[in-house]
Every structure is written in C-alpha cells, then in structure tokens.
Amino acid sequence: MESSKEEVPQWHNLVAGAVAGAGSRLATAPLDLVRIRWQLEKTVTYPRPTIFQALSTIVQNEGGVSALFRGSVAATYLWVGYSMVQFTVYGRIRTWFESQDDQTNPHPTLVSFCSGGSAGVVATLLTYPFDVCRTIFAARGVALQPLEGKSRTFAPPKTLYEFAFSLYHKRGIRAFYAGYSPAIVQIMPYMGLNFCIYEKLTQGDKGVAKSGLAGSLSGAISKVAVYPIDTVKKRLQAQAVFGATGDHYEGMVDCFTKMLKKEGPTSFYRGLVPSVAKTAIATSLTFSLYRGTKNILEDFHKTN
DSSP states (O other): OOTTTTTOOOOOHHHHHHHHHHHHHHHHHHHHHHHHHHHHHHSOSSOOOOOHHHHHHHHHHTTTGGGGGGTHHHHHHHHHHHHHHHHHHHHHHHHHHSOOTTTTTTOOHHHHHHHHHHHHHHHHHHHHHHHHHHHHTTTHHHHHHTTTTOOOOOOSSSSHHHHHHHHHHHHHHGGGGTTTTHHHHHHHHHHHHHHHHHHHTTTOOOOOOHHHHHHHHHHHHHHHHHHHHHHHHHHHHHHHHHSSSSOOOOSHHHOOOOOOOHTTTTGGGTTHHHHHHHHHHHHHHHHHHHHHHHHHHHHHHHTT
C-alpha cells in the first residue's frame, strides 16, 4: 500500500497477502464456524448460548476439536487466494490513482475507498466458489437436523472434491456462485470502508502494532455496516446445496423480504457477536501480518 514513488516490486503484495490470509484464517476458524451456524438458523431458542458454549457443544457432539476447523481447506484457499488478489489489486489501483495529475487525482480518502472496494469485488469473483464451499462445510451440523418434523436425506459433502463433484452434477456451474449478488453488493462498501478507515488511522505508518490496531477497528466497523447483506448471502449459499429448508428464496430481494416478514429485523444480525469478534481479530492479523511481511521484503529488497 505504498505510493507510486516508492520503487518496490508488486509481487511483494502477492506474497504478503498470502501470509496474511493464511495466518488470519488459522486463528479465527472456530469463530467463523459459529458465526455461519447462527446466520443459517431459521428459529432461535432462548436463552441463547454463549460463544464458548456453542464451541463446546460442537466439540462434544461433532467429533472433537477438529470439528471447529471444518471446511478449513476450502476456507484457507479462500482466505489465501482472496488476500493475495485483494492486496495486489488494491496496490495497483491505488498506484494508478496516485500517478495521475494532481489536479485530477481525487481525495486520498476516496482513493482508498474506491481502491479497496474494487479490489474486494475482483477478489470475491475469483474466489467465490471457495466461499460457497466454506459455508456448506460449516453448515454440516445444522443441515442434518430435521426441519419442522421432516427428515433430511441429503448428506453434506465431506471433502472438497466431493463438494465440487456433487454440486456440479446436481445444480450445475451456477450453483458455485449462489448468493453472489449480495456478496458483490456488500463487498464494495465493506472493503471500501475497511481500507479507508485503515489508511486514515495509520496515516502511512509502517509499524506492525499500529497496523494491527487499525485493522481491528476498521474490520469491526465495516462488518457491522454490511452484516445484514452477509446473512442473506449465507442463506442463498446454503439453499443452493441443501435446497429450501422452509421458505424458498428466489434471490437477494426475496430472501431479504421473507426474512424481515417472518423472522423479524433481528434475524439479519444473528451471529453478529462472533462475527465482529472474528472480523476484528482476522482483520487485525491480516493487516499486521501483511505489514510485517512487507517490511521484511522491503528491507531485503533494499539491501540486495
């Protein structure tokens, strides 16, 4: 995320993004699992379990601690690929903006927002099938439960290959992009705000600690802002594989309307607490690992 005046190789963004994506995914996988489970709930029982209770239940009932990392292969591919593309595209777009004439170059805040939002859209489109797969694996424990007295016969996939093979033959290639409309709608403001707030807080400071703190705040704020759209996306992704569990959603608007009418406005915020916690940690790690890796690569580049 350097200006065009600094002569550093663009592949630094690629490598630093991969490190950032892998590290943040490993640290936040259990919280991501709980968040997705709660987003897919059609009914809610009270009192609500705490995050710790939800994690404990999964460990006890679904095969031990390894169950907390269900779908980690797909999620790791998603996070690594997403971060690599995101930081690379962001760096290139921002460099292009900053290379323009000062009179035509927009405000730095707008540059960060547009660069971040555009990078998020590109990264989402290129890695979206892994996002669908991650959701399905995380939903295994939910999908096998009876719904309104009806037994379910469709068993969720157990491997990445089985997921891709069965989904393609049952639903076709379009199923790999189920829910992409809300995904694109949410990612532009989400990543735009994320990078915009991050750049504002760091002000070009290359310190790893400051990058981590700024990333945590920017991630939490931007996640709360777009969370309802993310919930709609998860519902459409699950429906693509498991079919309609109750209401059938024709698309983003139909899903939003039916959720609002039948489940109330709070349904859009199910799983918000683990999601914000996960996002704050993940974004903090993403930016700090990215910044730390970039610093190492830049130091090596300058001395060789």
